[in-house]
Amino acid sequence: MNRFYGGTVAFMFMALTLGSAMGQAFPSRPVRLIVPFPTGGATDTFSRALAVEMSKSLGQPVVVENRPGAGTTIAADIVSKSPPDGHTLFFTDLSTHTITSSLYTKLPYHPLRDFAPVAPVNSSPLILVAHPSVGAKTVRELVAVAKKHPGITLANSGIGTVTHMTAEKFRLRAGIQVTAVSYKGGATPVIALLGGEVAMVMATVPASIEHVKRGKLVALGLAAERRSPYLPDVAAIGETLKGVEGAVISGVLAPAGTPRAIIERLNAEFARASDSPRAREIFATNAAETLRMSPAALQEALERDVKLWAEVVKATGVKLD
Numbered sequence: 001m002n003r004f005y006g007g008t009v010a011f012m013f014m015a016l017t018l019g020s021a022m023g024q025a026f027p028s029r030p031v032r033l034i035v036p037f038p039t040g041g042a043t044d045t046f047s048r049a050l051a052v053e054m055s056k057s058l059g060q061p062v063v064v065e066n067r068p069g070a071g072t073t074i075a076a077d078i079v080s081k082s083p084p085d086g087h088t089l090f091f092t093d094l095s096t097h098t099i100t101s102s103l104y105t106k107l108p109y110h111p112l113r114d115f116a117p118v119a120p121v122n123s124s125p126l127i128l129v130a131h132p133s134v135g136a137k138t139v140r141e142l143v144a145v146a147k148k149h150p151g152i153t154l155a156n157s158g159i160g161t162v163t164h165m166t167a168e169k170f171r172l173r174a175g176i177q178v179t180a181v182s183y184k185g186g187a188t189p190v191i192a193l194l195g196g197e198v199a200m201v202m203a204t205v206p207a208s209i210e211h212v213k214r215g216k217l218v219a220l221g222l223a224a225e226r227r228s229p230y231l232p233d234v235a236a237i238g239e240t241l242k243g244v245e246g247a248v249i250s251g252v253l254a255p256a257g258t259p260r261a262i263i264e265r266l267n268a269e270f271a272r273a274s275d276s277p278r279a280r281e282i283f284a285t286n287a288a289e290t291l292r293m294s295p296a297a298l299q300e301a302l303e304r305d306v307k308l309w310a311e312v313v314k315a316t317g318v319k320l321d
Contacts (some may be wrong), residue, residue, distance in 0.1 A: 005286060026086050026262050029303030030061040033091040033252075036075035038068045039262050041157065041186025041321065042204035042248040042286065047091040049282045053273035064091070068184050071320070072096050073107060080109035084257035089118065094251040095162035098305040102313040103160045103320045112306065117298035118252040118263055119270040124288035126166050126223040126246045128237060129208050130200040131193055132216075139174075139221045139240040142200070146176040153198040154178040155189035157207075162319055163189075165309065166223050167202035168247025168316040173241045193217060204248055205225065205231075206286045214272050222287075223247070230287040249291070 022258060031054070032142045035047050051062040067075040072092055082088035090097075101111045109115075112293065128139070131218040134152075136142035146152045154171070156163040159182045172179050178188065183189040193201045203210070207230070211217040222228055223246040225238035252270060254263060273279060274290050283290060293301065313319075 003067070019113055026265060027058055027060045029087060030063055031086070032088045033064045034060060034075045034079050034088065035064055035066050035091050036068060036072035036096075037093075037157070038066055038187065040187035040207060042186055042206045043091065043093050043186075043250055045206045045282065045286065046121055046124075046250045046288065049279045050091075050270065050273040053276045053279060054269055057272060068158075071100060071103065071164075072106065073100055073160075076100070076111070076115075077108050079253065080114040080255060082255050084116070084255040084259075086254060086258055086262035088255065089266070090115065090253040091121075092251065092253065093162055094120065094249040094302065095247060095305070095309070096158075097253070098302055099162065099309045099313065100160060101306055102310040105319075106321050112299075112302060114256050114265055115253040116256050116258045117295045117302060118254050119267045119290035119295070120293045120298055120301075121250040121252065121270060121274055122283050122288040122290050124205050124248045124250070124283075124286050125228060126163055126204050126232065126248065127203055127208060127212075127224065128170065128200060128220040129190070129193065129203050129212060129217045130220055131196055131198075132218055133196065134199050134218070136220065137218055138235065139237055142220050143174045143176060143240075146174065146178065150177040151179045152176075153181050153200070155181040155183060155192060155198040155201040157186045157189055157204065158182055158184055158261065159304075160318075162246050162248060163202045163204070165236065165312055165316065165318070166244065168318060169246065169312060170202065170223070170237065170244045172316065173244050180250065190217075202246070202288075205288070209286065228287045230284055244246055248288075251289075251291075267295055 037223045054062045079090040186207040212219045221237035
């Protein structure tokens with residue numbers, strides 16, 4: 001055998017063996033799920049449901065660590081600079097993650113190159129909710145009210161988040177003037193709405209749906225083309241206005257350079273945890289559809305979404321820093 005060829009084969013075999021061994025040895029300590037939002041929102045709710053299940057299957061504690069702020073970029077920066085060994089993961093809204101590159105010109109990381117895709121978890125549509133005092137029960141009625149009262153407040157869960165950009169899409173499609181109010185996290189703007197501080201919120205389902213069921217808030221429509229089978233009584237904004245889709249797409253990223261064996265192990269573990277009875281119950285309650293995708297397919301989806309959201313950002317004229 002050619003000496004160089006033989007050496008190459010030996011090296012490749014050693015690399016594969018080492019990668020497999022690392023996958024089997026993982027995890028060797030607690031796994032951190034860095035969540036870029038406060039407690040109570042969609043991403044936090046889903047991360048905690050899966051952390052419980054994965055702690056059992058991995059044999060190590062899986063700990064949720066909330067690091068909110070700056071449109072998820074603080075948490076993303078922490079993960080991008082963490083050791084690529086699978087013990088620090090970014091459990092985030094992938095929609096918001098793919099938006100940031102178009103909003104921020106000076107990110108301390110690259111949203112694609114500095115991360116290794118692990119797994120998508122689920123997709124939960126956003127929901128436009130209003131305070132009862134607004135006097136609107138449908139999107140059409142809300143648009144009429146907004147045109148009579150230019151500057152009506154429309155809150156979101158953070159500058160640059162998918163709730164913010166979807167609210168901007170709604171403003172453009174409806175042809176109304178609103179005053180955008182940004183909070184930190186999915187639950188905070190809903191609390192402000194309950195207190196009458198703002199008129200409406202482009203909210204996450206977990207943060208708002210119980211208040212809708214109790215009659216404290218009015219659900220005007222899901223940010224989708226059609227109704228959700230989980231919330232059949234809530235209209236879709238698409239029934240009145242086209243092009244206003246937005247969802248919290250929960251998913252997991254690891255630091256770039258994380259061994260493939262660990263990535264594949266985590267992909268399987270998140271899929272298994274998502275299929276647990278408890279997780280399925282929480283997903284269904286929050287109108288979240290389970291997603292399954294390989295790391296390679298997720299990479300392609302992220303690249304595509306970066307381009308799609310760049311077009312939305314350009315159309316809205318929103319720019320940060």
